[in-house]
Amino acid sequence: MTMSEFGSSRGMGRASEMMWKFWYPALRTEQVRRNKLVRAMLLDVPLVLGRDTTGKPFALRDVCPHRAFPLSFGQFDGANVECAYHGWKFNAHTGQCNAIPSLTEGSKLKCERIYAGSFPCEERDGYVWAYMTNPEGRGLDELPSPVPELPKFGGKFETAQLHAELPCGVDQAIIGLMDPAHGPFVHQAWWWRSRHSIREKEKQFEPIPNGFRMSAHAPSANSAPYKVLKLLTGEPATTTIDFVLPNQRFEQIRAGKYWLSSRTTVTPIRPDRCRLDFYAAWNILPWFPVVSFIVNVFGPRFIRQDTEVIEKQAMGLKYEDRMMLIDDADRQARWYFELKSAYAEAQRTATPMKHPVNGLVTLRWRS
Ligand code: FES
Numbered sequence: 001m002t003m004s005e006f007g008s009s010r011g012m013g014r015a016s017e018m019m020w021k022f023w024y025p026a027l028r029t030e031q032v033r034r035n036k037l038v039r040a041m042l043l044d045v046p047l048v049l050g051r052d053t054t055g056k057p058f059a060l061r062d063v064c065p066h067r068a069f070p071l072s073f074g075q076f077d078g079a080n081v082e083c084a085y086h087g088w089k090f091n092a093h094t095g096q097c098n099a100i101p102s103l104t105e106g107s108k109l110k111c112e113r114i115y116a117g118s119f120p121c122e123e124r125d126g127y128v129w130a131y132m133t134n135p136e137g138r139g140l141d142e143l144p145s146p147v148p149e150l151p152k153f154g155g156k157f158e159t160a161q162l163h164a165e166l167p168c169g170v171d172q173a174i175i176g177l178m179d180p181a182h183g184p185f186v187h188q189a190w191w192w193r194s195r196h197s198i199r200e201k202e203k204q205f206e207p208i209p210n211g212f213r214m215s216a217h218a219p220s221a222n223s224a225p226y227k228v229l230k231l232l233t234g235e236p237a238t239t240t241i242d243f244v245l246p247n248q249r250f251e252q253i254r255a256g257k258y259w260l261s262s263r264t265t266v267t268p269i270r271p272d273r274c275r276l277d278f279y280a281a282w283n284i285l286p287w288f289p290v291v292s293f294i295v296n297v298f299g300p301r302f303i304r305q306d307t308e309v310i311e312k313q314a315m316g317l318k319y320e321d322r323m324m325l326i327d328d329a330d331r332q333a334r335w336y337f338e339l340k341s342a343y344a345e346a347q348r349t350a351t352p353m354k355h356p357v358n359g360l361v362t363l364r365w366r367s
Protein backbone atom coordinates (compact mmCIF):
# COMPACT_ATOMS: atom_id res chain seq x y z
CA MET A 1 0.00 0.00 0.00
CA THR A 2 1.22 3.45 -0.71
CA MET A 3 0.12 6.12 1.66
CA SER A 4 1.14 9.67 2.19
CA GLU A 5 0.12 12.36 4.59
CA PHE A 6 -0.21 15.94 3.67
CA GLY A 7 0.37 17.92 6.80
CA SER A 8 -0.46 21.55 7.10
CA SER A 9 -1.00 24.12 9.76
CA ARG A 10 -4.30 23.69 11.50
CA GLY A 11 -7.22 25.75 10.37
CA MET A 12 -8.77 25.01 7.06
CA GLY A 13 -7.95 27.14 4.16
CA ARG A 14 -4.63 28.89 3.92
CA ALA A 15 -3.79 31.88 1.80
CA SER A 16 -1.24 29.62 0.06
CA GLU A 17 -4.15 27.77 -1.48
CA MET A 18 -4.84 30.76 -3.68
CA MET A 19 -3.29 30.66 -7.13
CA TRP A 20 -2.68 34.03 -8.76
CA LYS A 21 -2.32 34.87 -12.46
CA PHE A 22 -5.29 32.77 -13.55
CA TRP A 23 -8.80 33.52 -14.80
CA TYR A 24 -11.67 32.86 -12.39
CA PRO A 25 -15.42 33.13 -13.00
CA ALA A 26 -16.50 36.15 -10.93
CA LEU A 27 -20.23 36.31 -11.64
CA ARG A 28 -22.74 34.79 -14.00
CA THR A 29 -23.40 36.82 -17.15
CA GLU A 30 -26.90 37.88 -16.11
CA GLN A 31 -25.68 39.16 -12.73
CA VAL A 32 -23.63 41.91 -14.40
CA ARG A 33 -25.86 44.53 -15.97
CA ARG A 34 -25.17 47.69 -17.88
CA ASN A 35 -24.58 50.90 -15.90
CA LYS A 36 -24.90 49.11 -12.60
CA LEU A 37 -22.26 48.23 -10.02
CA VAL A 38 -22.24 44.76 -8.47
CA ARG A 39 -19.96 43.22 -5.84
CA ALA A 40 -18.09 39.93 -5.95
CA MET A 41 -15.40 38.30 -3.84
CA LEU A 42 -12.62 36.25 -5.43
CA LEU A 43 -9.51 34.90 -3.71
CA ASP A 44 -10.34 37.07 -0.70
CA VAL A 45 -10.26 40.19 -2.90
CA PRO A 46 -13.38 42.39 -2.92
CA LEU A 47 -14.36 43.33 -6.47
CA VAL A 48 -16.84 45.69 -8.03
CA LEU A 49 -18.02 44.72 -11.49
CA GLY A 50 -20.15 46.37 -14.10
CA ARG A 51 -20.56 46.93 -17.85
CA ASP A 52 -19.75 50.09 -19.73
CA THR A 53 -22.19 51.70 -22.18
CA THR A 54 -21.09 49.24 -24.90
CA GLY A 55 -21.75 46.27 -22.60
CA LYS A 56 -18.08 45.41 -22.05
CA PRO A 57 -17.55 44.18 -18.48
CA PHE A 58 -14.93 45.51 -16.06
CA ALA A 59 -13.65 44.53 -12.62
CA LEU A 60 -12.09 46.94 -10.13
CA ARG A 61 -10.81 46.26 -6.65
CA ASP A 62 -13.67 47.42 -4.44
CA VAL A 63 -11.41 49.63 -2.35
CA CYS A 64 -10.83 53.30 -3.13
CA PRO A 65 -7.09 54.11 -3.17
CA HIS A 66 -7.83 57.38 -1.32
CA ARG A 67 -9.19 56.11 1.98
CA ALA A 68 -10.43 52.62 1.25
CA PHE A 69 -14.11 53.41 0.78
CA PRO A 70 -15.80 50.60 -1.21
CA LEU A 71 -16.20 51.89 -4.76
CA SER A 72 -19.36 49.81 -5.12
CA PHE A 73 -21.24 52.43 -3.07
CA GLY A 74 -20.39 55.01 -5.72
CA GLN A 75 -21.90 56.20 -8.99
CA PHE A 76 -21.18 54.77 -12.39
CA ASP A 77 -21.86 56.87 -15.51
CA GLY A 78 -21.07 54.16 -18.06
CA ALA A 79 -17.36 54.98 -18.24
CA ASN A 80 -16.10 56.08 -14.81
CA VAL A 81 -16.74 54.99 -11.27
CA GLU A 82 -17.08 57.87 -8.82
CA CYS A 83 -16.27 57.18 -5.18
CA ALA A 84 -19.13 58.18 -2.88
CA TYR A 85 -16.83 59.52 -0.14
CA HIS A 86 -14.88 62.36 -1.82
CA GLY A 87 -15.89 62.03 -5.44
CA TRP A 88 -12.62 60.77 -6.95
CA LYS A 89 -13.30 59.30 -10.39
CA PHE A 90 -11.69 56.22 -11.88
CA ASN A 91 -11.72 54.79 -15.38
CA ALA A 92 -13.75 51.60 -15.03
CA HIS A 93 -11.45 49.50 -17.24
CA THR A 94 -8.01 50.75 -16.22
CA GLY A 95 -8.64 52.06 -12.72
CA GLN A 96 -6.85 55.28 -13.62
CA CYS A 97 -7.97 58.30 -11.64
CA ASN A 98 -9.19 61.19 -13.78
CA ALA A 99 -10.78 63.59 -11.32
CA ILE A 100 -10.22 64.70 -7.72
CA PRO A 101 -12.84 67.35 -6.89
CA SER A 102 -10.97 68.75 -3.88
CA LEU A 103 -7.96 69.88 -5.95
CA THR A 104 -7.58 73.60 -6.46
CA GLU A 105 -6.55 75.15 -9.72
CA GLY A 106 -2.79 75.04 -10.12
CA SER A 107 -2.41 72.01 -7.87
CA LYS A 108 0.72 70.03 -8.71
CA LEU A 109 -0.87 66.71 -7.88
CA LYS A 110 -1.12 64.49 -10.94
CA CYS A 111 -4.29 62.54 -10.40
CA GLU A 112 -3.63 60.41 -13.52
CA ARG A 113 -0.78 58.75 -11.64
CA ILE A 114 -3.24 57.32 -9.13
CA TYR A 115 -4.90 53.99 -9.85
CA ALA A 116 -7.60 51.91 -8.25
CA GLY A 117 -6.75 48.21 -8.44
CA SER A 118 -8.16 46.68 -11.60
CA PHE A 119 -8.32 43.24 -13.14
CA PRO A 120 -8.60 42.11 -16.78
CA CYS A 121 -12.18 41.10 -17.35
CA GLU A 122 -13.83 38.97 -20.05
CA GLU A 123 -17.11 37.33 -20.76
CA ARG A 124 -17.22 33.67 -21.83
CA ASP A 125 -19.51 30.66 -21.59
CA GLY A 126 -22.08 32.29 -19.34
CA TYR A 127 -19.69 33.99 -16.91
CA VAL A 128 -17.84 37.23 -16.44
CA TRP A 129 -14.28 36.21 -15.65
CA ALA A 130 -11.59 38.19 -13.85
CA TYR A 131 -7.89 37.59 -14.22
CA MET A 132 -6.52 37.65 -10.69
CA THR A 133 -3.09 39.18 -11.16
CA ASN A 134 -2.33 39.71 -7.47
CA PRO A 135 -4.29 40.86 -4.40
CA GLU A 136 -3.77 44.53 -5.26
CA GLY A 137 -4.86 44.41 -8.89
CA ARG A 138 -1.66 46.16 -9.91
CA GLY A 139 1.43 45.71 -12.02
CA LEU A 140 0.00 43.72 -14.88
CA ASP A 141 2.96 43.66 -17.27
CA GLU A 142 1.28 41.84 -20.15
CA LEU A 143 -2.28 40.99 -21.03
CA PRO A 144 -3.11 37.38 -20.18
CA SER A 145 -4.14 34.89 -22.84
CA PRO A 146 -7.94 34.79 -23.18
CA VAL A 147 -10.20 32.73 -20.92
CA PRO A 148 -10.10 29.09 -22.10
CA GLU A 149 -13.32 28.31 -23.93
CA LEU A 150 -15.46 25.29 -23.24
CA PRO A 151 -14.95 22.90 -26.19
CA LYS A 152 -18.07 22.66 -28.37
CA PHE A 153 -18.44 20.39 -31.36
CA GLY A 154 -21.11 21.98 -33.50
CA GLY A 155 -23.02 25.17 -34.03
CA LYS A 156 -26.31 24.41 -32.32
CA PHE A 157 -26.47 23.43 -28.71
CA GLU A 158 -28.35 23.77 -25.45
CA THR A 159 -26.72 25.01 -22.25
CA ALA A 160 -27.27 24.90 -18.51
CA GLN A 161 -25.60 26.45 -15.49
CA LEU A 162 -25.54 25.29 -11.87
CA HIS A 163 -23.77 26.69 -8.84
CA ALA A 164 -23.34 26.24 -5.11
CA GLU A 165 -21.33 27.81 -2.31
CA LEU A 166 -19.23 25.44 -0.27
CA PRO A 167 -18.09 26.12 3.31
CA CYS A 168 -14.49 24.93 2.84
CA GLY A 169 -11.19 25.95 1.32
CA VAL A 170 -10.67 25.44 -2.38
CA ASP A 171 -8.33 22.45 -1.97
CA GLN A 172 -10.85 20.37 -0.04
CA ALA A 173 -13.53 21.14 -2.60
CA ILE A 174 -11.33 20.26 -5.56
CA ILE A 175 -10.15 16.96 -4.18
CA GLY A 176 -13.74 16.24 -3.18
CA LEU A 177 -14.70 16.75 -6.81
CA MET A 178 -12.08 14.38 -8.20
CA ASP A 179 -12.52 11.75 -5.52
CA PRO A 180 -13.99 8.57 -7.06
CA ALA A 181 -14.49 6.64 -3.81
CA HIS A 182 -17.28 8.70 -2.23
CA GLY A 183 -19.77 8.02 -5.02
CA PRO A 184 -21.41 4.86 -3.69
CA PHE A 185 -21.70 6.35 -0.18
CA VAL A 186 -22.69 9.94 -0.86
CA HIS A 187 -24.52 9.74 -4.18
CA GLN A 188 -26.84 6.83 -3.48
CA ALA A 189 -30.20 6.81 -5.22
CA TRP A 190 -32.34 4.03 -6.54
CA TRP A 191 -32.09 5.31 -10.10
CA TRP A 192 -28.36 5.82 -9.91
CA ARG A 193 -26.57 3.38 -7.70
CA SER A 194 -26.33 1.89 -4.25
CA ARG A 195 -23.30 0.97 -2.20
CA HIS A 196 -23.82 -2.59 -3.39
CA SER A 197 -23.07 -1.54 -6.92
CA ILE A 198 -19.38 -1.02 -6.05
CA ARG A 199 -17.11 -2.65 -8.56
CA GLU A 200 -13.53 -2.52 -9.61
CA LYS A 201 -12.61 0.34 -11.93
CA GLU A 202 -9.52 0.75 -14.04
CA LYS A 203 -8.85 4.06 -15.75
CA GLN A 204 -5.95 5.36 -17.77
CA PHE A 205 -4.52 8.80 -17.12
CA GLU A 206 -2.09 10.96 -19.01
CA PRO A 207 -0.37 14.28 -18.33
CA ILE A 208 -1.63 17.41 -20.13
CA PRO A 209 -0.30 20.97 -19.72
CA ASN A 210 -0.98 22.09 -16.11
CA GLY A 211 -3.10 19.02 -15.43
CA PHE A 212 -4.01 15.44 -16.16
CA ARG A 213 -6.56 13.60 -18.28
CA MET A 214 -8.61 10.53 -17.66
CA SER A 215 -8.26 9.16 -21.19
CA ALA A 216 -11.34 8.51 -23.33
CA HIS A 217 -13.14 5.47 -21.95
CA ALA A 218 -16.54 3.89 -21.92
CA PRO A 219 -18.51 5.39 -19.01
CA SER A 220 -19.07 3.20 -15.95
CA ALA A 221 -21.57 0.45 -16.52
CA ASN A 222 -23.15 1.29 -13.17
CA SER A 223 -24.18 4.84 -14.02
CA ALA A 224 -27.74 5.28 -15.19
CA PRO A 225 -27.58 8.53 -17.22
CA TYR A 226 -24.97 6.99 -19.51
CA LYS A 227 -27.22 4.02 -20.07
CA VAL A 228 -30.01 6.44 -21.00
CA LEU A 229 -27.65 8.19 -23.37
CA LYS A 230 -26.77 4.96 -25.13
CA LEU A 231 -30.44 4.07 -25.38
CA LEU A 232 -31.27 7.44 -26.92
CA THR A 233 -28.41 7.84 -29.33
CA GLY A 234 -27.92 4.17 -30.16
CA GLU A 235 -24.21 4.83 -30.03
CA PRO A 236 -21.67 3.74 -27.48
CA ALA A 237 -20.51 6.75 -25.50
CA THR A 238 -16.99 7.63 -24.49
CA THR A 239 -16.03 10.14 -21.87
CA THR A 240 -12.87 12.14 -21.27
CA ILE A 241 -12.21 14.04 -18.06
CA ASP A 242 -9.50 16.67 -17.67
CA PHE A 243 -8.32 18.48 -14.61
CA VAL A 244 -6.43 21.70 -15.29
CA LEU A 245 -4.89 24.11 -12.76
CA PRO A 246 -5.97 26.09 -10.96
CA ASN A 247 -9.51 24.79 -10.59
CA GLN A 248 -11.09 23.44 -13.76
CA ARG A 249 -12.60 20.07 -14.52
CA PHE A 250 -13.68 19.46 -18.10
CA GLU A 251 -15.77 16.48 -19.06
CA GLN A 252 -16.68 15.51 -22.60
CA ILE A 253 -19.09 12.78 -23.51
CA ARG A 254 -19.23 11.83 -27.18
CA ALA A 255 -21.61 9.37 -28.78
CA GLY A 256 -21.48 9.44 -32.58
CA LYS A 257 -22.49 12.94 -33.67
CA TYR A 258 -23.84 13.72 -30.23
CA TRP A 259 -21.81 15.45 -27.57
CA LEU A 260 -22.05 16.90 -24.10
CA SER A 261 -19.28 19.12 -22.84
CA SER A 262 -19.05 20.59 -19.36
CA ARG A 263 -16.78 22.62 -17.19
CA THR A 264 -16.81 22.68 -13.41
CA THR A 265 -14.74 25.27 -11.60
CA VAL A 266 -14.17 25.68 -7.89
CA THR A 267 -13.31 29.27 -7.15
CA PRO A 268 -11.96 30.50 -3.84
CA ILE A 269 -14.09 33.27 -2.35
CA ARG A 270 -12.38 33.46 1.02
CA PRO A 271 -9.87 31.08 2.60
CA ASP A 272 -12.69 29.00 4.07
CA ARG A 273 -15.33 29.43 1.39
CA CYS A 274 -15.53 28.64 -2.29
CA ARG A 275 -18.06 28.45 -5.07
CA LEU A 276 -18.72 25.63 -7.46
CA ASP A 277 -19.84 26.63 -10.94
CA PHE A 278 -20.99 24.13 -13.53
CA TYR A 279 -21.63 25.00 -17.15
CA ALA A 280 -22.67 22.45 -19.75
CA ALA A 281 -23.38 22.54 -23.48
CA TRP A 282 -24.82 19.66 -25.54
CA ASN A 283 -26.47 18.82 -28.84
CA ILE A 284 -28.21 15.63 -27.75
CA LEU A 285 -31.87 15.55 -28.83
CA PRO A 286 -32.53 19.29 -28.44
CA TRP A 287 -36.24 18.74 -29.25
CA PHE A 288 -36.62 16.31 -26.36
CA PRO A 289 -35.29 17.87 -23.17
CA VAL A 290 -33.89 14.72 -21.59
CA VAL A 291 -30.37 16.04 -21.07
CA SER A 292 -31.74 19.30 -19.76
CA PHE A 293 -33.84 17.24 -17.36
CA ILE A 294 -30.86 15.13 -16.25
CA VAL A 295 -28.68 18.22 -15.74
CA ASN A 296 -31.31 20.37 -14.04
CA VAL A 297 -32.83 17.68 -11.82
CA PHE A 298 -30.00 15.27 -11.09
CA GLY A 299 -27.29 17.96 -11.17
CA PRO A 300 -28.61 20.01 -8.21
CA ARG A 301 -29.23 16.79 -6.28
CA PHE A 302 -25.62 15.74 -6.76
CA ILE A 303 -24.36 19.16 -5.79
CA ARG A 304 -26.60 19.18 -2.71
CA GLN A 305 -25.20 15.82 -1.63
CA ASP A 306 -21.64 17.08 -2.08
CA THR A 307 -22.41 20.33 -0.25
CA GLU A 308 -23.90 18.45 2.69
CA VAL A 309 -20.90 16.19 2.93
CA ILE A 310 -18.54 19.18 2.84
CA GLU A 311 -20.55 20.98 5.55
CA LYS A 312 -20.18 17.95 7.79
CA GLN A 313 -16.52 17.48 6.93
CA ALA A 314 -15.89 21.10 7.94
CA MET A 315 -16.88 20.13 11.51
CA GLY A 316 -13.96 17.72 11.67
CA LEU A 317 -11.54 19.85 9.72
CA LYS A 318 -11.70 22.44 12.51
CA TYR A 319 -9.71 20.03 14.62
CA GLU A 320 -7.58 18.22 12.10
CA ASP A 321 -6.77 19.02 8.52
CA ARG A 322 -3.98 16.55 7.92
CA MET A 323 -5.15 13.88 5.59
CA MET A 324 -4.29 10.40 4.51
CA LEU A 325 -4.26 9.99 0.79
CA ILE A 326 -4.20 6.30 0.02
CA ASP A 327 -3.51 4.18 -3.01
CA ASP A 328 -5.00 4.85 -6.43
CA ALA A 329 -8.38 6.04 -5.15
CA ASP A 330 -6.66 9.17 -3.80
CA ARG A 331 -3.97 9.39 -6.47
CA GLN A 332 -5.68 12.25 -8.32
CA ALA A 333 -5.83 14.27 -5.10
CA ARG A 334 -2.10 13.73 -4.67
CA TRP A 335 -1.46 14.78 -8.25
CA TYR A 336 -3.45 17.93 -7.59
CA PHE A 337 -1.23 18.92 -4.67
CA GLU A 338 1.89 17.89 -6.57
CA LEU A 339 0.79 19.92 -9.60
CA LYS A 340 0.22 22.94 -7.41
CA SER A 341 3.64 22.78 -5.83
CA ALA A 342 5.35 21.96 -9.15
CA TYR A 343 3.64 24.98 -10.67
CA ALA A 344 4.67 27.22 -7.77
CA GLU A 345 8.24 25.94 -7.98
CA ALA A 346 8.38 26.58 -11.74
CA GLN A 347 7.12 30.13 -11.14
CA ARG A 348 9.60 30.73 -8.35
CA THR A 349 12.61 29.47 -10.28
CA ALA A 350 11.44 30.55 -13.76
CA THR A 351 12.08 27.05 -15.06
CA PRO A 352 9.78 24.62 -16.92
CA MET A 353 7.32 22.83 -14.68
CA LYS A 354 8.23 19.30 -13.57
CA HIS A 355 5.03 17.42 -14.26
CA PRO A 356 4.11 14.95 -11.50
CA VAL A 357 2.43 12.53 -13.94
CA ASN A 358 4.95 10.57 -16.00
CA GLY A 359 3.36 9.34 -19.20
CA LEU A 360 0.44 6.94 -19.20
CA VAL A 361 -0.59 5.72 -15.77
CA THR A 362 -3.29 3.16 -15.00
CA LEU A 363 -5.14 3.62 -11.72
CA ARG A 364 -7.35 0.98 -10.12
CA TRP A 365 -9.92 1.40 -7.38
CA ARG A 366 -13.34 0.14 -6.34
CA SER A 367 -16.29 2.48 -6.54
S1 FES B 1 -12.26 57.39 -0.08
FE1 FES B 1 -12.76 57.40 -2.17
S2 FES B 1 -12.60 59.44 -2.71
FE2 FES B 1 -12.00 59.44 -0.66
Ligand SMILES: [Fe+2]
Nearest residue numbers: 176186187306
Ligand atom coordinates in the same frame (compact mmCIF):
# COMPACT_ATOMS: atom_id res chain seq x y z
FE1 LIG C 1 -19.63 14.07 -5.36
